Amino acid sequence: MERDLAGGSDVGADPERDLGDEPPPAWRVAPPDLLSPIDPNAPVSGHVVSPPILAASEAPEHDWAAGQVLVHPVLKPVGTSGASFDDLRAGLSTAPGKSHAQPILAEGPCGLLVGYAIPAAGFDVLVNGEHLLSWGVGPDEVHAAAMRNLAAWSAGAAWTDEVSGNRRLLSSDTGDGWDASRILLPEVRAHLGEELGGRVLVGLPERHLLLAGSLMPDDEEFAILFRDFVVEHSGDADEPIDRRIFELRGGELVEFAG
Numbered sequence: 001m002e003r004d005l006a007g008g009s010d011v012g013a014d015p016e017r018d019l020g021d022e023p024p025p026a027w028r029v030a031p032p033d034l035l036s037p038i039d040p041n042a043p044v045s046g047h048v049v050s051p052p053i054l055a056a057s058e059a060p061e062h063d064w065a066a067g068q069v070l071v072h073p074v075l076k077p078v079g080t081s082g083a084s085f086d087d088l089r090a091g092l093s094t095a096p097g098k099s100h101a102q103p104i105l106a107e108g109p110c111g112l113l114v115g116y117a118i119p120a121a122g123f124d125v126l127v128n129g130e131h132l133l134s135w136g137v138g139p140d141e142v143h144a145a146a147m148r149n150l151a152a153w154s155a156g157a158a159w160t161d162e163v164s165g166n167r168r169l170l171s172s173d174t175g176d177g178w179d180a181s182r183i184l185l186p187e188v189r190a191h192l193g194e195e196l197g198g199r200v201l202v203g204l205p206e207r208h209l210l211l212a213g214s215l216m217p218d219d220e221e222f223a224i225l226f227r228d229f230v231v232e233h234s235g236d237a238d239e240p241i242d243r244r245i246f247e248l249r250g251g252e253l254v255e256f257a258g
Helices: 085-089 129-135 139-156 180-184 186-196 220-236
Strands: 072-076 104-107 113-120 123-126 160-164 167-172 199-206 209-215 245-249 252-255
Touching: 072 139, 072 180, 085 104, 085 139, 104 139, 113 139, 129 139, 139 180, 139 186, 167 186, 180 186, 180 199, 180 209, 186 199, 186 209, 186 245, 199 220, 209 220, 220 245
Parallel strands: none
Antiparallel strands: 072 113, 104 113, 113 123, 160 167, 167 209, 199 209, 199 245, 245 252
């Protein structure tokens, strides 16, 4: 029994008292039948079905069979530090205590670099030399797998098409993380050239955005507006890539010279 602090009578376990917003108690009126079969679909208080436990050796970071279907290329800014393909092809040291924690980087267009990411819950894991040692593969195999995955994703990723008078802008901003990297695909560059025609300007301000616009001979202002847009978005980006303006020439990406 407890003393009622408001000055009333003693209170205690009273099954008839008001329980506020709580659901009515499920008072047992009969003893449990211990010999009855257990209902497999009956809810269990506090029980949550645990996801299957994946052995560490089967995680993408350790198992190439799992990692090769997840890895994607990501564009990195000029000057990003990492392990070059040339150094990696020369071989990785397996000496005790030797670290290969730097991300592996391939040469991209116009001085940009290409890294390789494995998506995880809320973040990405950049592939480094330790992954190569664990997987038992070389950097060229990682690159080939990443490009296959990017092409498969890009085939189903939408483009945003904006038209204003004679001006037309195509952009990719799905939020999946591979938008800017689409420019690495020959089929994407061909698509932009066919859709826009003439001189095609390209912007890669951040990882999640690829811009392409058609530059008409009598519309010099468009190039200025395009550049301002790229600079603004790159400055506000969490993962910026480049503030330069690029152009497609002969199906290849080159720096725009005006």
